[in-house]
Structure formats: structure tokens, C-alpha cells
Amino acid sequence: MLKIEKNYEFRAALDKVHDVISFDPQTVKNTDETAVDDSWKIVTKDGFGQGSAANDLEDFFRSSFSMHLLTASVLPVEGKYFLLEEVKEAKEFTIIAEENKITIKGNTRRGVIYLEDAMRFRKAPYVKKGETTKKDMFSPRMVHSAWGLDQYPDSHLNAIVHAGYDAILVYVKGPSKTTFGHMDFNELVYRAEKYGIKVYFYSYLDSWIDPDAPNAEQLFDRNFGSVFKDCPGAKGLVIVGESACFPTKDPLACPAKKGERSPDDHRPASGWWPCTDYPKWLNGVKNAVRKYTPDADIVFWSYNWGRQPEKYRRELIQNMPQDVSLLATFEMYEVLPDKFPNHQAYVPDYTITFPGPGKYFATEADEASKRKLPLYAMTNTGGRTWDSGIVPYIPAPMQWVKRFRAMVESGKNQGLCGLMESHHFGWHPCMISECARHYFLDPESDPIEILQRIAVKDYGKDAAEDVMKAWQKWSDAVDSYIPGFDDQTGPLRNGPAYPLLFRPVLHPHCERFLHIPFPEHSHFSPAVVNELYMPEVLYNSAHCGLRMQEDIRLLEGALKVYEEGLSIMEKALDKVPADKRDFAEKELGVAIFFGCAIRTMYNTKRWWVNNMRLEVEADFDKGHAIMDELEKIVENEYANAMRALPVAEKDSRLGWEPRMEYVGDADHIRWKLNQLDALRNKTMPAYRKSLCRYPNM
Numbered sequence: 001m002l003k004i005e006k007n008y009e010f011r012a013a014l015d016k017v018h019d020v021i022s023f024d025p026q027t028v029k030n031t032d033e034t035a036v037d038d039s040w041k042i043v044t045k046d047g048f049g050q051g052s053a054a055n056d057l058e059d060f061f062r063s064s065f066s067m068h069l070l071t072a073s074v075l076p077v078e079g080k081y082f083l084l085e086e087v088k089e090a091k092e093f094t095i096i097a098e099e100n101k102i103t104i105k106g107n108t109r110r111g112v113i114y115l116e117d118a119m120r121f122r123k124a125p126y127v128k129k130g131e132t133t134k135k136d137m138f139s140p141r142m143v144h145s146a147w148g149l150d151q152y153p154d155s156h157l158n159a160i161v162h163a164g165y166d167a168i169l170v171y172v173k174g175p176s177k178t179t180f181g182h183m184d185f186n187e188l189v190y191r192a193e194k195y196g197i198k199v200y201f202y203s204y205l206d207s208w209i210d211p212d213a214p215n216a217e218q219l220f221d222r223n224f225g226s227v228f229k230d231c232p233g234a235k236g237l238v239i240v241g242e243s244a245c246f247p248t249k250d251p252l253a254c255p256a257k258k259g260e261r262s263p264d265d266h267r268p269a270s271g272w273w274p275c276t277d278y279p280k281w282l283n284g285v286k287n288a289v290r291k292y293t294p295d296a297d298i299v300f301w302s303y304n305w306g307r308q309p310e311k312y313r314r315e316l317i318q319n320m321p322q323d324v325s326l327l328a329t330f331e332m333y334e335v336l337p338d339k340f341p342n343h344q345a346y347v348p349d350y351t352i353t354f355p356g357p358g359k360y361f362a363t364e365a366d367e368a369s370k371r372k373l374p375l376y377a378m379t380n381t382g383g384r385t386w387d388s389g390i391v392p393y394i395p396a397p398m399q400w401v402k403r404f405r406a407m408v409e410s411g412k413n414q415g416l417c418g419l420m421e422s423h424h425f426g427w428h429p430c431m432i433s434e435c436a437r438h439y440f441l442d443p444e445s446d447p448i449e450i451l452q453r454i455a456v457k458d459y460g461k462d463a464a465e466d467v468m469k470a471w472q473k474w475s476d477a478v479d480s481y482i483p484g485f486d487d488q489t490g491p492l493r494n495g496p497a498y499p500l501l502f503r504p505v506l507h508p509h510c511e512r513f514l515h516i517p518f519p520e521h522s523h524f525s526p527a528v529v530n531e532l533y534m535p536e537v538l539y540n541s542a543h544c545g546l547r548m549q550e551d552i553r554l555l556e557g558a559l560k561v562y563e564e565g566l567s568i569m570e571k572a573l574d575k576v577p578a579d580k581r582d583f584a585e586k587e588l589g590v591a592i593f594f595g596c597a598i599r600t601m602y603n604t605k606r607w608w609v610n611n612m613r614l615e616v617e618a619d620f621d622k623g624h625a626i627m628d629e630l631e632k633i634v635e636n637e638y639a640n641a642m643r644a645l646p647v648a649e650k651d652s653r654l655g656w657e658p659r660m661e662y663v664g665d666a667d668h669i670r671w672k673l674n675q676l677d678a679l680r681n682k683t684m685p686a687y688r689k690s691l692c693r694y695p696n697m
Contacts, residue, residue, distance in 0.1 A: 002585055005652040007662055010392075011147055014429065014653075015155035017162040018063035018116075022579050027124045034097050036061070036080075036125040042071045044084035046108070050154065051161075051194030053084050053108035060116045065125050084108045092135035097127045109196050110136070113162055117438070121453050134441040137411055138419045140167035140235070140297075141440075142200055143382050146392075146426035149523050149658040150178045154191060161195045163429055164437030165382075165421065167235065168192060172201035175230035179204075179523050185231035198235035200299070201227060207244040208257065211280040217288075225288035228296060236297030237289055238327065238420070239282075241271040241304030250275040252312070272304045274316035283321055299376060301327040301420075303349070306360040307539070313360075317367040325374035327420060328364040330403065331356035335540045336482065343550045346541035348485040350386040350423065352394050353478055355402035357410060365414040376418035379407060381436050382427025386488040387478070388597040390495050390664040392428035392653045395591045398475035400432050401447045404439050424524075424659040430587075431458070431471075459576050459584055466572035473565025474591060477558040481551065483601065486535045491604040493529045494664035495597035496644035497655065498604065499675045500637055501532045502683050503611040506690070509683045516663060517671060524659040533608050548605050555602040562595050589647035593654050596644040603637040623691040627684065634680050638673065645669050 029035050044054045048071050061067040075083070080100040086108045093111030096103040104111035114134060119125055143165045147156040150170050160168060170188065171179045189199050205227065209219045228234060247255045253273040254265050267273070275281075282300060289296045300320065305313060306329065317326060331354050334347040347354045357365070361377065368375040381403065383393030394400075410416040427433055431454050439447045451471065455464040483492060491498040494516060502511040512532055518524075535544040542550070569588050576584045607630065614626045648654045648666040655665030662668065689697045 002650040004649045010653040015159045018060050021064045033126040041081040043081050046086040053112045057112045094133045096131045097129045137440045140418050141165045142167040142420045143422045143427045144169045157195045167198045169202045173204045189233040200236045202238045210247045211284045220284040220288035228289050228292040232293045238299040240301040245271040248275040274305045274312045279319045299325045306333040314367045326368045327376040328361045329378040333360040334358035343542035345482040369414040378420045382422035383432035384425045389493045389657050390655050391594045393430040396475040396478040397471045399478050463572040463575035470565040470569035477562035480558045481554045490533045491601040496600050496641045497664040497668035497672045500607050519661040522661040599640045620691045638676050
């Protein structure tokens with residue numbers, strides 16, 4: 001039985017990498033397997049310090065099997081042992097399992113984790129004999145913290161490397177300065193190196209430098225070089241357009257700073273256009289950084305101008321410095337004219353409802369491939385997207401598999417070699433990140449077979465088939481709609497805690513001006529959530545009236561399929577072994593909560609449509625009929641929030657996002673329930689009184 005959790009209690013489970021494995025000593029060892037017991041030793045010349053492969057292997061056997069293996073730096077004369085032979089900077093590992101000896105060569109840290117996973121799947125300290133070699137398909141694999149924005153305790157670094165990632169991202173505002181103030185970057189680099197993790201800075205640095213100015217070199221050194229002078233051990237710098245505006249001379253872009261633009265200048269700002277002088281500006285950044293860190297990876301992210309004409313985007317890549325990496329978002333800006341029968345969909349940023357790749361990514365990748373530029377992709381394959389900002393992952397595994405496969409194909413055909421797998425919303429250990437960890441190894445395995453093995457491991461053999469069916473239903477549901485950016489900054493931003501605000505102005509009622517209570521320590525402005533739902537029309541998307549009506553219809557179907565998946569999973573719980581029950585219930589809670597977020601989006605769209613109708617309806621009877629419909633929506637959403645409340649109480653991961661902090665947890669759901677109570681008991685009855693010839697209020 002799950003207990004009620006306090007805020008941030010999830011961190012304890014988040015960083016626990018070695019769980020107890022319920023090993024039955026009567027489990028029969030196959031003839032082609034090697035059995036490990038307490039008599040084995042761990043031998044390495046590379047040390048047993050914190051974060052080392054040997055230390056991790058020793059902790060695994062102690063924590064998972066209650067075995068206490070001795071460690072040594074020289075080969076024993078006799079006995080059974082693991083031999084770890086580290087090759088510095090290796091991207092591959094080889095495991096050779098013999099009767100009395102298991103050798104791990106190359107990247108021993110990766111090899112040890114792979115071996116631990118094999119025993120976790122086997123549910124026994126048995127290792128199949130023979131030789132296995134695996135190589136990372138992608139590196140770097142960058143993630144932001146899931147523990148807290150720019151916060152990386154050792155326990156979380158350990159969790160990150162066990163999840164398959166080899167690089168972390170930190171927002172940088174200056175030398176040893178990040179989003180929340182001072183941070184000793186050198187200390188972070190030192191600790192991360194123990195786990196084989198590299199540190200990338202995500203630039204929030206002052207970019208307003210004219211690369212042709214007489215003092216440009218000094219400015220680049222002061223604004224960018226100083227960070228690496230202070231911390232030369234950092235691996236690289238990620239630069240995105242919106243954080244890299246500069247006084248461009250490209251006639252197709254506006255050279256003015258934000259707030260200084262002439263009202264008759266409608267050209268995009270430099271951060272939103274592939275300016276012809278970005279290569280010169282990039283060279284200035286690159287030279288300043290590499291003055292102190294010669295091998296620094298300069299990563300240029302084309303996120304902000306993905307919707308601009310292909311011609312100009314290609315020209316920029318053709319002229320980029322050869323020794324700079326290009327990063328492109330995998331699914332954004334795609335136009336889907338035929339996915340839905342009655343309207344054209346436009347794919348927003350950070351969604352798994354469209355697996356990708358989009359044409360924007362494909363064209364960027366093709367051009368980078370021609371020039372042999374290092375190509376990276378923003379893929380969100382840590383499992384989180386803006387499809388719901390406050391769930392730890394989007395529970396649609398088969399939909400994620402589509403993206404995984406497309407990424408691997410891009411690696412083969414276009415040279416995709418590095419990944420950014422999360423933005424500030426971080427990542428979370430789950431079936432998504434675990435499947436990626438195994439699939440992104442060459443030679444590759446079937447990702448569906450990997451999911452099947454995960455289902456057996458986490459839910460038990462008897463429940464696994466139903467679990468796969470539920471995952472498929474949820475994946476089908478997620479594949480059946482496309483959210484708008486207005487949904488991502490509205491009901492999907494904080495899910496079932498999102499309020500329904502009455503749009504008709506009724507003084508002294510002030511529904512329209514209600515704001516979600518953000519925590520004082522939140523790093524993200526409350527402006528990121530539009531409490532008053534505001535559908536928008538983007539170029540290439542259908543107009544609001546059509547899109548809202550079609551979205552409502554599509555979401556009705558999606559919710560039906562999603563609920564079928566929940567029913568299957570609820571029945572599967574009866575087959576889950578007792579030692580896995582708490583885990584299974586918590587994962588079901590994530591799925592319920594995400595389903596509630598989808599339903600909130602559905603109800604919000606219905607609410608908006610009927611509010612619009614009410615504001616322009618002159619017929620009193622029709623107005624009352626619309627009010628009847630609005631009252632039904634409020635009741636439906638009240639029940640939806642009540643459904644989300646108990647799972648939020650029992651899982652402190654829900655309702656939290658690193659940059660916003662808690663904006664959709666149990667307390668915020670209660671706040672929303674109070675808002676709905678005020679709406680149905682005060683505001684709406686008062687407005688009904690206006691629907692007559694002579695209101696008496």
C-alpha cells in the first residue's frame with residue numbers, strides 16, 4: 001500500500017540504482033551460464049574509488065544479492081574473479097564470461113552496468129558464457145538534472161550514468177554562476193569525472209557582440225572565454241538562437257535589441273533567423289572558448305529558426321565553421337496535412353505525439369552530413385516532453401520506440417552522433433529511458449523485445465502480457481492527436497491543476513485575472529502558464545474555430561483508447577508479485593495522472609468553445625443551454641481533478657518540474673478544486689441572472 005509522500009520525497013527513489021533482487025537460491029543455473037557467489041573477487045588496477053566501475057560492481061552485489069565480494073588490485077593465484085581492464089575514452093566494452101572468470105574490457109563502467117542489467121533481467125547472479133561486445137551509438141548523451149535545476153549531488157550523477165547518459169547540462173550566466181547564483185563549476189566537473197560524465201554549459205551568457213567591432217575579441221573573451229578560463233575542464237558550450245541574439249547585418253533580420261525594435265520593422269530578430277553573419281559570430285565564441293579549453297565542443301542549436309525557409313537554413317549550415325557541432329530538434333515545425341481528416345496539424349516543440357523526424361530536422365541533417373559536421377539532435381528521449389510538463393515521463397513506450405528507430409536510422413544515414421535528451425524538465429528512470437539505454441548500443445536489439453523484458457522484470461511474468469497491451473493502448477492514444485503550443489502553455493503545463501476561468505467579464509467577479517500560485521523559489525516565471533486559455537493561430541495551422549472542434553473530437557477518441565489501457569493495467573495489478581506491487585501501483589499512478597492531464601486539455605477546449613459562444617449569444621434560451629453545457633464541463637473536470645488527487649498525494653514526482661517547481665501537485669489540485677467550487681457556486685449562478693430582459697442582480 002502506497003503512503004502519502006512529502007514534496008521532494010521522490011529524490012530518494014530517483015537516485016537508488018541497485019534495488020534488492022528477489023533471488024530464489026533454488027533457481028536452476030543453465031549449463032551455458034556462470035554462477036557468481038560470495039567467493040568471487042573483483043580485480044582491477046584502475047582503483048576502487050567513488051564512481052569507479054569496481055566500486056559499482058561491488059555495491060551491486062552487496063545491495064541486490066547481499067553478497068560481499070572482496071576487491072583486489074592484483075590477480076589472485078586461484079579462485080574466481082571479475083577482471084576489469086579500463087581503456088580510457090573507450091566507446092565500447094567487451095564482456096568475456098568463462099566458468100571461473102569474467103573479464104570486462106574497454107569502457108568498464110558501461111560494461112559493468114550492462115552486466116548488472118543482464119543479471120537484473122535474469123533475476124539471478126548468473127551470467128551467460130561467451131563474449132559480448134557493445135558500442136555506444138551516440139555520444140554525448142546530454143541531460144539536465146531530474147533532481148533539481150542545475151543540482152547534481154553525487155547520488156544523482158550515479159543515477160545518470162546508470163541510465164546511460166554521459167554528459168550533463170548546466171545553465172551558465174557567467175564564471176561559476178548559474179540560474180540560482182554561485183556554483184563551483186570546477187567542483188562539479190571534478191565530481192562528474194568520477195562517474196565518467198562530462199559537463200556542458202547551456203549558454204545564458206551576454207551574446208550582444210558585433211563580431212566586426214574593434215573590441216569584439218575582448219568582448220567575446222569577457223563574455224564567453226571567461227567561463228572556460230574559470231573552468232577549463234568543462235566539455236562544451238550549447239548555444240541556442242534565442243539566447244544568442246547579436247547586432248546582425250543580415251538585411252533579412254532585425255539588428256535591434258529586444259524592446260528597441262522600430263514598430264514598422266517586422267523582420268525576425270537575429271535569434272529567430274539563420275543570419276548570414278552567424279558563422280562569424282560563432283567563430284568569435286569558438287576562439288574565445290578554445291583559448292582556454294582547446295578541445296571544447298561548441299554546439300550550435302538551430303531551434304529558433306526551424307520554420308524559416310529551407311534555403312536560408314541550408315546556407316547557414318554550408319558556411320558554419322567546420323569544427324562546430326550542429327544541434328537540431330527532431331520533431332518540431334512539422335506540418336501534417338493528412339494525419340487528420342478535417343484539419344492540418346502543426347507540430348509544436350517537444351512532443352512525442354509526432355515521433356519524427358520532421359522535415360526541418362531532415363534538411364538540417366542532410367546539409368550537416370554533406371559537410372561532415374558533427375550532428376546532434378534534441379530528442380527528449382529521457383522520456384519527458386511538454387506533452388505534460390509535470391509528469392516524470394510520457395507513458396507511451398511504443399510511440400517512443402518509433403522515435404528511437406528513426407534516430408538510429410538517422411545515425412546510419414546522416415551521421416547523427418550526439419543527443420540532447422532533455423531540456424530543463426530533466427529525465428526520469430522509467431521504461432522509456434531504460435529501453436533507450438539498451439537500444440542505443442551497437443549491435444542493436446529489437447526495442448519491442450527490450451520492452452517485453454522490462455515488463456517481465458518490473459511487473460512479473462504473469463502480468464507482462466497485459467502490461468504490454470496497456471502500453472500499446474496508451475501509445476495508440478498519444479499517436480491520435482497533436483497538441484498546440486497553446487495547450488503546452490495551458491492545460492498541459494500543470495495538468496489537472498489547471499483552472500477553468502470564466503471568460504465573460506462579470507464585475508465584481510475576477511475569474512479572468514486568477515493566477516496559479518507559483519513557489520517563491522521557482523526559477524521559472526509564472527508567465528509560462530496562460531491560466532486564461534488562449535488558442536493561437538500559427539502559420540500553416542488551421543484556424544482556432546476548426547482546430548478546437550477537431551481537437552475535441554480527436555481527444556474523445558484518444559481518451560477512450562487511453563482508458564482502455566488503464567483498465568487493462570488495473571487488472572494486470574492482480575497478477576503482479578507482492579514485492580513488485582508498490583512499484584506497479586506508482587507507475588499506474590503516473591499513467592492515471594497523465595490521462596487526467598489529457599482530459600483537462602479536452603475539457604479546457606470544450607470550455608473555451610462554449611465560453612466564446614456564450615459571449616456572443618443574444619438569445620436567452622440558447623444562452624441558458626450553453627450555461628447548462630458549461631456546468632456539465634465543470635462537473636466533469638471536478639471529477640477529473642478528484643481522480644488525480646490521490647495519485648498525486650502518493651507520488652511526489654507528480655506535479656513537479658525542475659524549473660517551475662511544484663505547480664501541479666496535490667496542494668495545487670486542491671487549489672483548483674476550490675476554484676471550481678467558486679465558479680459553480682458563485683460566478684456561474686450570478687452570470688445566469690444576466691440572461692434575461694431585465695436582470696435583477
